[in-house]
Amino acid sequence: MGTGKRKINTLIIHCSASEFGSVEMIRQWHRQRGFKEIGYHYVILNAYPDGDHWQKKRLCPDLEGKIEPGRPLEKIGAHTKGHNHDSVGVCLVGDRVFTSRQLEALREIHREMLKINPRLRVLGHYEVDPNKTCPNLGMEWVRKYLSADHEP
């Protein structure tokens, strides 16, 4: 989990604003927007990897909470205007509903990032960009959850 010369100060949480998704899908969306690569460093899956599974309500329980690596940590992401240089961008697949397995996976990433920088800050996209509601989670609650050892 090397970050090269890049200093990581902030973990910025996003959501996909879709009911389904994966690194592969988001990579396609981001390429269509002109990015060379997926903008996030990690994507945390729910049980619907694509639109077909979603429409047919075919759950993939094995995927729920899976952490898929996106852009390598040592590379600057493309997820939060003005804050990419010293942050790691994590995307929870979902719009407004996220599962406890996804939150556990977020906690796992948070723990790993704390090893890189024990003073790491955790912010939601909307906290640095008032035009966004992403990740549609109350960040006070998320920070409390991440810093506590108990389950939600």
Ligand SMILES: [Zn+2]
């Ligand atoms: Zn966002």
